[in-house]
Amino acid sequence: MRRPNVQVIVASEYPEARYFLQEMVEPEGGITVSQAPDVPKALTLVKNLKPDVAIIDCHLPYGASTYNLPLSRTGGLDIAQIITQEAPGTKVVLLNNLDTVISTDRALPREDGDTYTMKNLENDMPLVIRDLRPSMKVPNTLVFADIEAKPQELQVQTRTSATDKTIFFGALAIVLGWFLIISMISATIGAAISGVGVGAVILGIVGKLTNPLWRRLLGKRLWR
Amino acid sequence: MVVQDVTTYDEGKKMDADKTATIKILKECHVFSGLNEIELKKVANLTEEKEYPAGATIYQEGAQAEELAVLQEGKVALQMSLSAPGDRTTGRITVDIVGRNELFGWSAMVDPHVYTLTSVCLQRCKVLSIDGIKLRSLLGANHHIGYQVFSEMVKVVASRLDDTRRVLVSERLLLLNANNSK
Structure with a gap:
């Protein structure tokens, strides 16, 4: 029997983060991922696609025109709450600290001072999602997830275990x-x-x- | 709302150790940074450490404000409810995100002692909760503490007002941009 297609949207201001999240969910197979860089585009995707899962950065900006405003990056929780109300079938994962693992130059930092680029992101997943916690108010719908940089020793271990050893x-x-x-x-x-x-x-x-x-x-x- | 108490102030040495840690936390918060050790100790006596899981609501907008808090760990979103014509609540908008060592729940210090925003934990949070009524009494009895705390607290209130104003302006900008693109 053919597996039904699962619609997932990933919403983050950072292209690298969206790419990482897409790479993380796509290998499962039968999953279609759509990306949104801000609140309006994420809302449009939610309305049009009625996704099964929405993975949202809590610091999602309200819109391109307000990028220069420091408080424009507070839309993640708001849109997560809207989705849980308007599309109860959609499970929302709210990533709460992407901003701390992604530097301001929008490249993922490495401990050796270098940065991850899109190319080496294909082999190295520098981020790990942990501590998935369901929301208390809307159980099984809104999930709060910590995201953090993978420890350097773990990165080295995963990269070198097969070859260097x-x-x-x-x-x-x-x-x-x-x-x-x-x-x-x-x-x-x-x-x-x-x-x-x-x-x-x-x-x-x-x-x-x-x-x-x-x-x-x-x-x-x-x-x- | 499930609140797990982490520490209650026991007698003896543990109490002293806890107080020292609490004083350190208070010192790192701008609102209390102008107080001396003795004054900080008095404020520390009114505090209690609490932990909240991600997604928990610490203070609810419109509820009686009985305490304020200094965030020790985690991140808290401050949200304002929006009402459509006919008093229909349409949703909540985040107006600010509170970080480590920042104070929130200042409504407990100002009449009519009603929270103006809802505070929601974006991740597991540890807060130093301060009894609002007792702090008001302390501030009334000791004018130096009162002056120091209120002069810094006004900055927090002004900052929140500015944040809210900026969000309103950005909302209008979005509307204008949407109308222009039509």
Whole structure:
């Protein structure tokens, strides 16, 4: 049976954040994602598409004409409440701290001082969503979600676990192998030298012990 | 509304440790930053730490304002209800978002002691709640505390008024732009 198509809208001022959110939900399959950069466009999408899920940044601006006003970025909660009232079938996820993980130059910061670009966002998902909490007033409809930058060590681990670990353990195996090979060659040579030495010592001792006997058998003159 | 009390002031050493922490929090809030240690201790005696989950309403617009709060952790949206002709409530508009160390619920200090905005937690919030009636008594009894607190609180009220005015202007800008594009 064919899976029904799920309509999702993602609303954030930041294109990188919208891209990240789209990348996050699209791999599920059977999901169509539409993007909105501000409140009016998000409302239009909600009215036209009647989405199943709306993922909204709480600092969503009211409109392009008010971008220069500091208080224009307070529309997320308002539109989330409107959607829960006007489109009760839509589940709303309100992301409450996208602004703290996205710098003002609209690029995602990295701990090494560099920034994520659209290209490397394809491989590195620097954000994680955690703490999904349903709203107390409208259960199962409005969900508050914390979003935060993925810890650097986790990013390194996820990026390098398959490659760097293989290289590290491979190099370690090579060094260990060569150590054993050299040890075995040295042991063989050492054993041979030691054997010759033992033989010489035994021969010397035997010679020393049998000295009077040889003298008697061979005679004083011959022995001299 | 579910409110979970995190700390109640017990006797002895714990109380002193809690008070020291509370004084530190109050000091970081602009409204109380002008007070000395003894004055801060008096205010700290009127406080209580509370935690709210995301989505919880701390103060409801139109309700009796009995306390004010300093936000310790999280983010709180201050919303104003909009009424259409015929007194039909159409929805709520966020006029400001309160951040860490900021004070909200100032209506508890000013007649008629009715909240003018609804405060909604955008994430898990920890607040230092201050008993409004007791604080008013303290401010009346100690004029230095009263002057310091009210002079800073006026700035908060003015800031909220300015924020609201800006939102109204931006709304009108949107209307104008919408009409021009038709």
